[in-house]
Amino acid sequence: MTASPAAQSSHSPLPTAHSLAPLAQATRRAAQRLATATTADKNRAIEAIATALEQHEAAIVAANQADCEAALQDHLAKPLYERLKLDAVKLRGAITGLRDVAKLPDPVGTVQIHRELDAGLVLKRITCPLGVLGVIFESRPDAVMQISALAVKSGNGVILKGGKEAVQSCTALVAAIKQGLETAGFDPAAVQLLTTREETQAMLALDEYIDLIIPRGSNAFVRFVQNNTRIPVLGHADGICHLYIDAEADLAKAAPIAVDAKAAYPSACNAIETLLIHQAIAATALPALATALREAGVELRGDDRSRQILPDLIPATEEDWATEYSDLILAIKVVDDLEAAVTHINTYGSRHTDAIVTENATTAAQFMAEVDAAGVYHNCSTRFADGFRYGFGAEVGISTQKMPPRGPVGLEGLVTYKYQVVGDGHVSTTYSGPNAKPFTHRDL
Numbered sequence: 001m002t003a004s005p006a007a008q009s010s011h012s013p014l015p016t017a018h019s020l021a022p023l024a025q026a027t028r029r030a031a032q033r034l035a036t037a038t039t040a041d042k043n044r045a046i047e048a049i050a051t052a053l054e055q056h057e058a059a060i061v062a063a064n065q066a067d068c069e070a071a072l073q074d075h076l077a078k079p080l081y082e083r084l085k086l087d088a089v090k091l092r093g094a095i096t097g098l099r100d101v102a103k104l105p106d107p108v109g110t111v112q113i114h115r116e117l118d119a120g121l122v123l124k125r126i127t128c129p130l131g132v133l134g135v136i137f138e139s140r141p142d143a144v145m146q147i148s149a150l151a152v153k154s155g156n157g158v159i160l161k162g163g164k165e166a167v168q169s170c171t172a173l174v175a176a177i178k179q180g181l182e183t184a185g186f187d188p189a190a191v192q193l194l195t196t197r198e199e200t201q202a203m204l205a206l207d208e209y210i211d212l213i214i215p216r217g218s219n220a221f222v223r224f225v226q227n228n229t230r231i232p233v234l235g236h237a238d239g240i241c242h243l244y245i246d247a248e249a250d251l252a253k254a255a256p257i258a259v260d261a262k263a264a265y266p267s268a269c270n271a272i273e274t275l276l277i278h279q280a281i282a283a284t285a286l287p288a289l290a291t292a293l294r295e296a297g298v299e300l301r302g303d304d305r306s307r308q309i310l311p312d313l314i315p316a317t318e319e320d321w322a323t324e325y326s327d328l329i330l331a332i333k334v335v336d337d338l339e340a341a342v343t344h345i346n347t348y349g350s351r352h353t354d355a356i357v358t359e360n361a362t363t364a365a366q367f368m369a370e371v372d373a374a375g376v377y378h379n380c381s382t383r384f385a386d387g388f389r390y391g392f393g394a395e396v397g398i399s400t401q402k403m404p405p406r407g408p409v410g411l412e413g414l415v416t417y418k419y420q421v422v423g424d425g426h427v428s429t430t431y432s433g434p435n436a437k438p439f440t441h442r443d444l
Contacts, residue, residue, distance in 0.1 A: 020194075054092075056179075080163075098146075098394075100393045121426045127417050139165060211231070239268070241272045241274075241353045248359045250359055270382050272382055305333075306332045306334050385398065
């Protein structure tokens with residue numbers, strides 16, 4: 001583990017890819033052992049990690065309290081502060097999530113294709129670990145536990161880089177995780193932690209050792225990572241999510257869905273930031289929706305048409321439509337029809353998760369087909385966009401890019417595959433030329 005900022009003197013040389021290479025090499029060696037471990041051994045390692053985290057609960061919670069106190073002094077933004085908090089209840093819930101990962105099917109070793117090319121010549125496509133993951137995130141110390149468990153289960157090593165606001169929490173968590181790995185007989189170098197901003201840049205140059213970078217942060221940060229590394233990047237960016245209330249919506253469903261999607265956890269990336277409502281229902285529906293949202297403590301901003309119905313709304317600007325508030329703030333816009341709603345979402349959304357409330361199945365199907373997002377929902381809250389709620393056990397992040405994996409990325413997104421071909425002296429020239437022997441291409 002590298003030194004924390006407090007431990008580095010002002011005269012210490014800045015970290016480089018060369019200086020981080022030994023750490024990355026150690027992680028790759030540890031990952032090679034994990035890659036060939038049995039499912040039982042990997043599950044045993046996850047259980048040992050969970051036990052170690054339980055044993056170190058007091059130290060972890062104390063470290064987080066110290067981070068939170070420092071964050072208040074530094075005037076950390078409210079959404080980041082909410083994500084930073086890790087009390088005993090939240091820690092125990094995360095540990096339960098770790099054990100759930102152990103119960104999931106092993107993603108490694110799955111035979112996706114089993115095909116006879118010819119008698120005695122057999123092809124298999126089999127899933128295998130990626131190798132070493134590099135995950136960069138801010139706040140969210142609980143992400144350390146989720147990502148580590150997923151890495152172990154999928155047979156990957158991982159180098160973590162948390163935000164400076166969570167350095168004490170992350171350090172305490174990784175110390176416990178390393179202890180668990182060692183107890184289970186694995187190299188603790190399989191999980192590493194970087195703690196300084198300078199190490200982020202150095203990490204991006206480790207293309208010889210890191211197979212995938214997963215940045216969790218703003219669109220600007222994800223673009224920075226993509227522009228400054230040769231390592232493949234799995235983008236996890238802003239969560240500008242929408243809820244569209246259609247003309248044929250059941251208002252008894254719409255209000256609870258809107259309140260849950262905005263107020264249940266406003267700093268989460270799957271919380272809505274904009275509510276769109278069909279003009280035909282706006283005059284009757286908006287007052288009730290506004291009352292429910294305000295009772296949940298939500299500040300409402302509106303366009304000109306919504307303010308004609310509710311004059312006390314704060315005027316919304318063009319910037320509001322492209323803003324992830326991560327707070328109890330919601331922008332409201334009245335739209336002409338479904339087409340206008342879809343156009344707005346595809347213009348301002350972040351391709352994360354968007355939902356429609358309607359009793360018209362045809363309208364819902366059109367919305368779900370035309371909205372360009374990783375998650376499209378009908379008559380339910382966007383808050384279901386989560387790896388745990390999808391039954392993935394946990395997630396390393398939510399990918400908003402179009403290439404797979406897309407949406408919540410769990411175990412299946414952390415493996416690749418290789419082709420195995422086994423023959424008995426077969427050569428390619430047998431199957432070419434004027435007397436070429438045909439392939440059988442028979443699935444087994």
